[in-house]
Amino acid sequence: MSAPSPARQDPLLAPAGSRLLLLGNEAIVRGALEAGVRFACGYPGTPSSEITDGFAALAPRTGITFEYSVNEKIALEMAFAASLAGARSLVAMKHLGLTYAGDPLTTIPYMGVNSGMVVVSAADPSCRTSPNEQDQRWLGPLVHMPVIEPANAQQALEMTRAAFALSEQSRLPVLLRPTTRVCHTRAPVTLGELQPGQVGSFTRDPARLVPMPAHAVRLRAGLEQRLAQAAQATDHEVFRSAEGNSRTGVLAFGAAAAVCTEVLEQLGAQVRLLRLGVAHPLPEAWLAGQLQNLDELWVVEELSPFLEDAIAALCHRRGLPVRIRGKRTGELPGMYEYEPEVLLRALAPLAAKGRAPAPAPAAPAPVAGRPPVLCAECPHRSSFFAARSALGSEPLFFNDIGCYTLGCGQPLESGDALLAMGAGFTLAAGAARVSGRKTVGFMGDSTFFHSGMPALLNAIKEDVNMIAVILDNDVTAMTGFQESPLVEVSAGHITRRADIVEIVRAMGARRVCRIDPEELSNAISAFREAWDEPGLSVIVSERPCPVFAHREGAGGGKRRPYRIDTSRCKRCGRESCGQRCSQGIHRGYERAMVRARAQESGAEQNIPPVAACATACPLFLCVQGYSAHIAAGRYADALELILDGLPLPDAVCRVCERPCEDVCVRAQTDAPVAINDLKRFVVEWADAQPQFPYRNRTEAEHGRSVAVVGAGPAGLAAAHELRARGYAVTVLDAAPEPGGLLRYGIPAYRLPREALARDVKRLLGLGIRFEGNRRLGRDFTAAQLLEKHAAVVVAIGAHRALRGDAPGSGPQQHDALAFLRDETTRLQGSVIVVGGGNSAIDAARSALRRGAGEVMLACLEARDAMPAIAGEVLEADREGVRILPGTRVLRLLAEGARVAEVRPLKPGAASPADYTTVEETARELRASHVIWAIGQVPERDGLADLAWDGSCLSADARTGATSHPRIFAAGDMVRGPRTVTTAVAMGRRAAWGLDRALRGDAADRRQPPPHPADRTLYRRPGVVRADRAQRAHPPEREPAARTRDFAEVVGVLSEAAARAEAARCTICGNCGNCNACVELFGCPAFVQEGAFVRIDPAVCTGCGVCAGFCPTGAIQPEGGP
């Protein structure tokens, strides 16, 4: 069923004597028609809107001149002018509008009306649809005008009719003030005779109608007399009644009189009931007559003690000994609507014997709320969503009055403050001018015309640093789709008379742009551009209210609804890891995801379950997650994501070889995101906090004990992982301090000892025991360990150095790892480092720092095939290391070495035998030292009984299982020397393998990083973001300065640089914890069902905006694209 259109039935034009079920508001319209109203106008506002709507529908058939005025002040002035021109006029609005019109209102009584003028201003006790409840009766004495209030629909009709006469008798405007309850209650109304409206003439009378001071001061004197005339006129049965015989009286006013009458009936109260419908001026003679026969009087009126005070004063003046009971005496509530339940309690002392009300029931248990939400397809939602996606939480947001007020609540949260019609821009401007923060103000088109234009002009004048957003949907949707002043609707066509963009430009705004909020990508860009420009920007967001457009037949046919493909929704390739996803993601991350998606080309929906960087990362870290957190300034959350997979962040953020950056899709646009620098930034931020902000996720100990042999990266990672799984962990190492290769193999200029110490301290702080100077095979055996512990992880690395087979002697020979342990002994003469891996580079750069003359590095590989981290090779180069790729050392000489160039015999040459020497290139290099860095193999001491695979311990790549069921292995001893990051991953996998062996499936609650062979590298092509941005580079010391000592070379990104760098992440992978559609967009078509979201096809209108940002690309049109 839909409401009948008044035009079709026209009940308000029914003949006299008809009895109809009318709203109070409709009764007011009929009352005005019966009074021969000729001009009507107003501004819609709940609960008054049906009055103006009623006139709008009737005007064409009744000859009444009607308009929806642009605002209430204008409406009041229009009605007054009509009265001066000889037409009975009525102007309608809600309570707030009348105080807005206060300027003309206060002067009109001085000048006086000609034909009757009725001002209807509906009150809203209990603030049901308003930001305040105000008692407008005080306007009576303030303005010098009569104020009347009906108790029911019949009275609404009769009082309206009488109000015109009252106005003409006193030549004052009359304020008719119905409350929500009367406006919106249908009750039987008996109709009177209709009267055609008439227009008299405007009589020139400057002495009255031009209230210059000289005239005003004289006009003032006439006011009291006219009010006195009004007081006589209100002494009429329409405005007051009395019944019942008792010395106890109850005086009830307006809407409260109807409730009060019913409640007194229910209580069986024997009282004299006075009902009053006029608040000002009071029919004093009648009142005094009533008071003479009373001992006490209960005054029942909503909101404020207006009558109570007036009657107390009257009693005082007339010497009447009546005891007044009301709000002042605490017997009636001082605020809110008087519902029956309220009066039943308050008036209980008047109850007849046995009729006292039962005690109030206990407050009911709270029921989940059903907050109103913006409609499906509402363009306001898209505008707010675009603003929040583009600007996050950085700006202060100011909102205004209209449907879009709903944008203040969850999930759009686009209103930090809201005041009154048109104040969205002024609040934004005022806050921006003093706070130094850029602000955003929102306002609808009708509100813009209502009072937003002067507000905007005010901001333009000062070029305030703000974004003014005008949400132009053609209508005042909030109050029932009244047309905006710019729009004309006829026969299904919406015609615009002018363009807000042009208006705003003409007002002097320099930066104005027009957006269609459904074009999310453009809208987001517009907000970002406006944000980046200092000063005032205006964004006009244009799209007709779809509800109105469909109603007017201008919306086109019904579009296909959308659906959510649950196989894509929340599809994350790391879902099984549980740990990360269980922590819930943050709105800032979701916001970054939707922004990234919305700004991609719409065609690209094939979003991989895991970002490329994560698939390349040995640790499978959620890089896009921590980048988004950093971009949003939530460093602790970023840290959580990092620490979850990486127990040695201080070390790894310095030494990682960054395989993630090699595959970053951002490289297709400009350069990879500086992922490891971001990690370093967060870790250093955390280190600088008074307390390291780490949430310990370690399981409680379950009583099993394990040992880890080797305190290098693999061993420490295994120890951490086992401790997290609830084991008591003891770590043993041959060296006195934990760290292994990190401490003794990586020079301090790359990894300062204090950084490593922080990692170690955090690990030991979890309760891991460390025993130094304990060498396997010398100080204890594996069998001894297995007596005390349930299982063992061995991760002793590869420390037995290999030496080249070059004959001869002369220069002092070193092994790289042994050489790197010493950072103090000075070197004399030149150095040749042999090898192309990281140890070789480290040795070469350390040799420079130890004072060597020339440092040369000879390796078999071509430069671009060197196994060392490319960046490290480059740095060595910059520091002056002479790199000799494709070079073999043939023989050592007394003062150096004989070398020659080599040629690989096959592609992918790996061993020295794969290279052939080009004899004719042989030459001599002078050197006092030769450092061998051509590889290391593990020691077998104490482990000889296990199965070995060549020089390496044989172990399962996924579980670290060795040939002994209770011994697991990880790190360089398993597959030969690798990188630190890989060693950490292996340590975590071995811990999982151990845990599986001991506890079975329970071990799977925590998942280690998957083995590289088990991953797909998702490198999504075609991700092209328009906004190019330069990669940030951390500061570093100049080569000349840094080769003098072992102080750290590379610094940390600044906070601003880190946030900007993090924002470069395109978030190319899915997120398994995404709830962005519900948490950020909040269309009513979304229905949450447990872990998933469904689109209700009955609510979805097929606008498809959500499909444009869904981070997983799961939203598709019903039936496929």
Place this chain on the structure above:
Amino acid sequence: MNTTVRVLLAGVGGQGVLTAGRVIGEAAMAAGLPVRVGQLHGMSQRGGSVEATVVVGPGETAFVGPGTCDVLLALEPLEALRAAPRLRSGAQVWLSTARVVPSTLGAADRPYPAAEEIDRALLERGAVVHRLDAAALAAQAGDPKAISAVMVGVLAGTGSLPVPAALFEQMVSAISPARSREATLQACRLGMAAAQKLGRQEPVRA
């Protein structure tokens, strides 16, 4: 008619609660009964809770306060739960079972209240509870959105008001646009039949 009957219609914005309230009021009016219809609908169009009240009997207002409702026509289960404190002991509750899940509920950690929980709250008030699938009846009638017409029919079928069924049908017809009139009327009739049938059956028990 000397006793007052207070009918509360509770539902969600867009379900037609206000129109249904008006139809019931017009039917009572046409039957010569004193009647008022109340509606609170600030932002009802935006999917919030909406209620209409119909008070038949002497008086001026249309309040249905705590413990005073004689007949609750709930167009949505959660709204029935919200209205429970308004029921008097012995009140009739006619509950349309189709849920409209608010945006704040439905996730695993914030479930929509179970049917049993809602029944319990209603039965604790001493109400007589009947459940029906008004949405299915509306769909059967040819207009899935005619839930409110079904519920008007349900009220007619209960005989709670001394208003002839023909008057309800007449008012439903008068207020419906021509294109959907037949379906709306049929929805009303199906509601009426459902109420008569359910009224002879056992109500919901704890």
